[in-house]
Amino acid sequence: MQQVIIVTGPAGAGKSSVAAALCERFDRMVHIEVDTLRHMVRAGYRHPWIEGDAQATEQRLLATRNAAAIARECVALRYAVVIDDVAQSSVAAQYREALAGIDAHVHFVTLLPSLEVSLARDTDRSASIPDRVRALHAEFSAEAAAGELPGIVLDTSNDPDAALTADRVQDAVGQGVALFMEP
Template sequence: MTHLQNPGVIIVTGAMASGKSTIAQRLAEKFERAVHLRGDTFRRMIVRGREELLPDASEEALAQLELRYRLSASAAAAYAAAGFQVVLQDIIIGPHMQNMGNFLKGVPVYIVVLTPNPEALHQREALRDKNGYGIWSPEELDRRLREETPRIGLWLDTSDLTIEQTVDVIWERIWSEGKIEGE
């Protein structure tokens, strides 16, 4: 079931190991027609010439990040126009968060920012099959998220919440607290 008359885009963001993939999938499963769109897919599609995003990112790395966000927004808008609720998952930090709303003009946009504390990020990272942290530390990514990202949408500390509890809280609060000016 859906709370929405018009399909839109729910952006789920947070640091690596914050639970974005799992939460986005479970949230998408709550709708009758939904898409779980993974923004990082667009980064991985670059076969040659990809520049990884480092703390002191090059202009090319930032241009590729911007392209990734534009492609994600374009795909999300197309799915929404076709009648699908979209749950877009990616790491979107700093002024890029506001840009996503701008890229999705005319589409209802809701934002969920998962903010487990760095200790929880370390614990979750240790349990994952993949290693998301390399040059970045959970503390640095968490700091950038909290200090450089506009406080828009629903910010949720999930340090002590299970996946099910997190999805339930999002489902209850997203419609009133998560909406941003995207329409």
């Protein structure tokens, strides 16, 4: 049976690098970058973090549903999937609805390094967003402390590279501690 792994966390958590490292380990795995799906909106694009903006909320849901639709097609053709997204608990609920009935185990892994590590990683990007990194880190930290995030939360502050974090994700999936949904 195929697996779907949702890798989430604040900006600068290493989601894309870890997703790529996971894909390198398998013969048939698809990496769905939700940022890419969001940026397919060419007219009327809204940043997903704009509070109280109906169009931003709609586009957030559109991206989640599109990621789920792609995941369904991949699973149907026997590909495992890793979804790379900034998905707090409210977005996890959208994934639960959009992936209902999928013929795969779905795992939810939150990467949550320290704020300092996230900010350091953000400075390496071409489009650094330190204020957004701080805000997202605070949101994820609060939800993690309250036990609101499904699956498992991994502190990746001391992981030397994405390959080691991918090992930890793979171990969590294998042990069933990141399980979010069953077929």
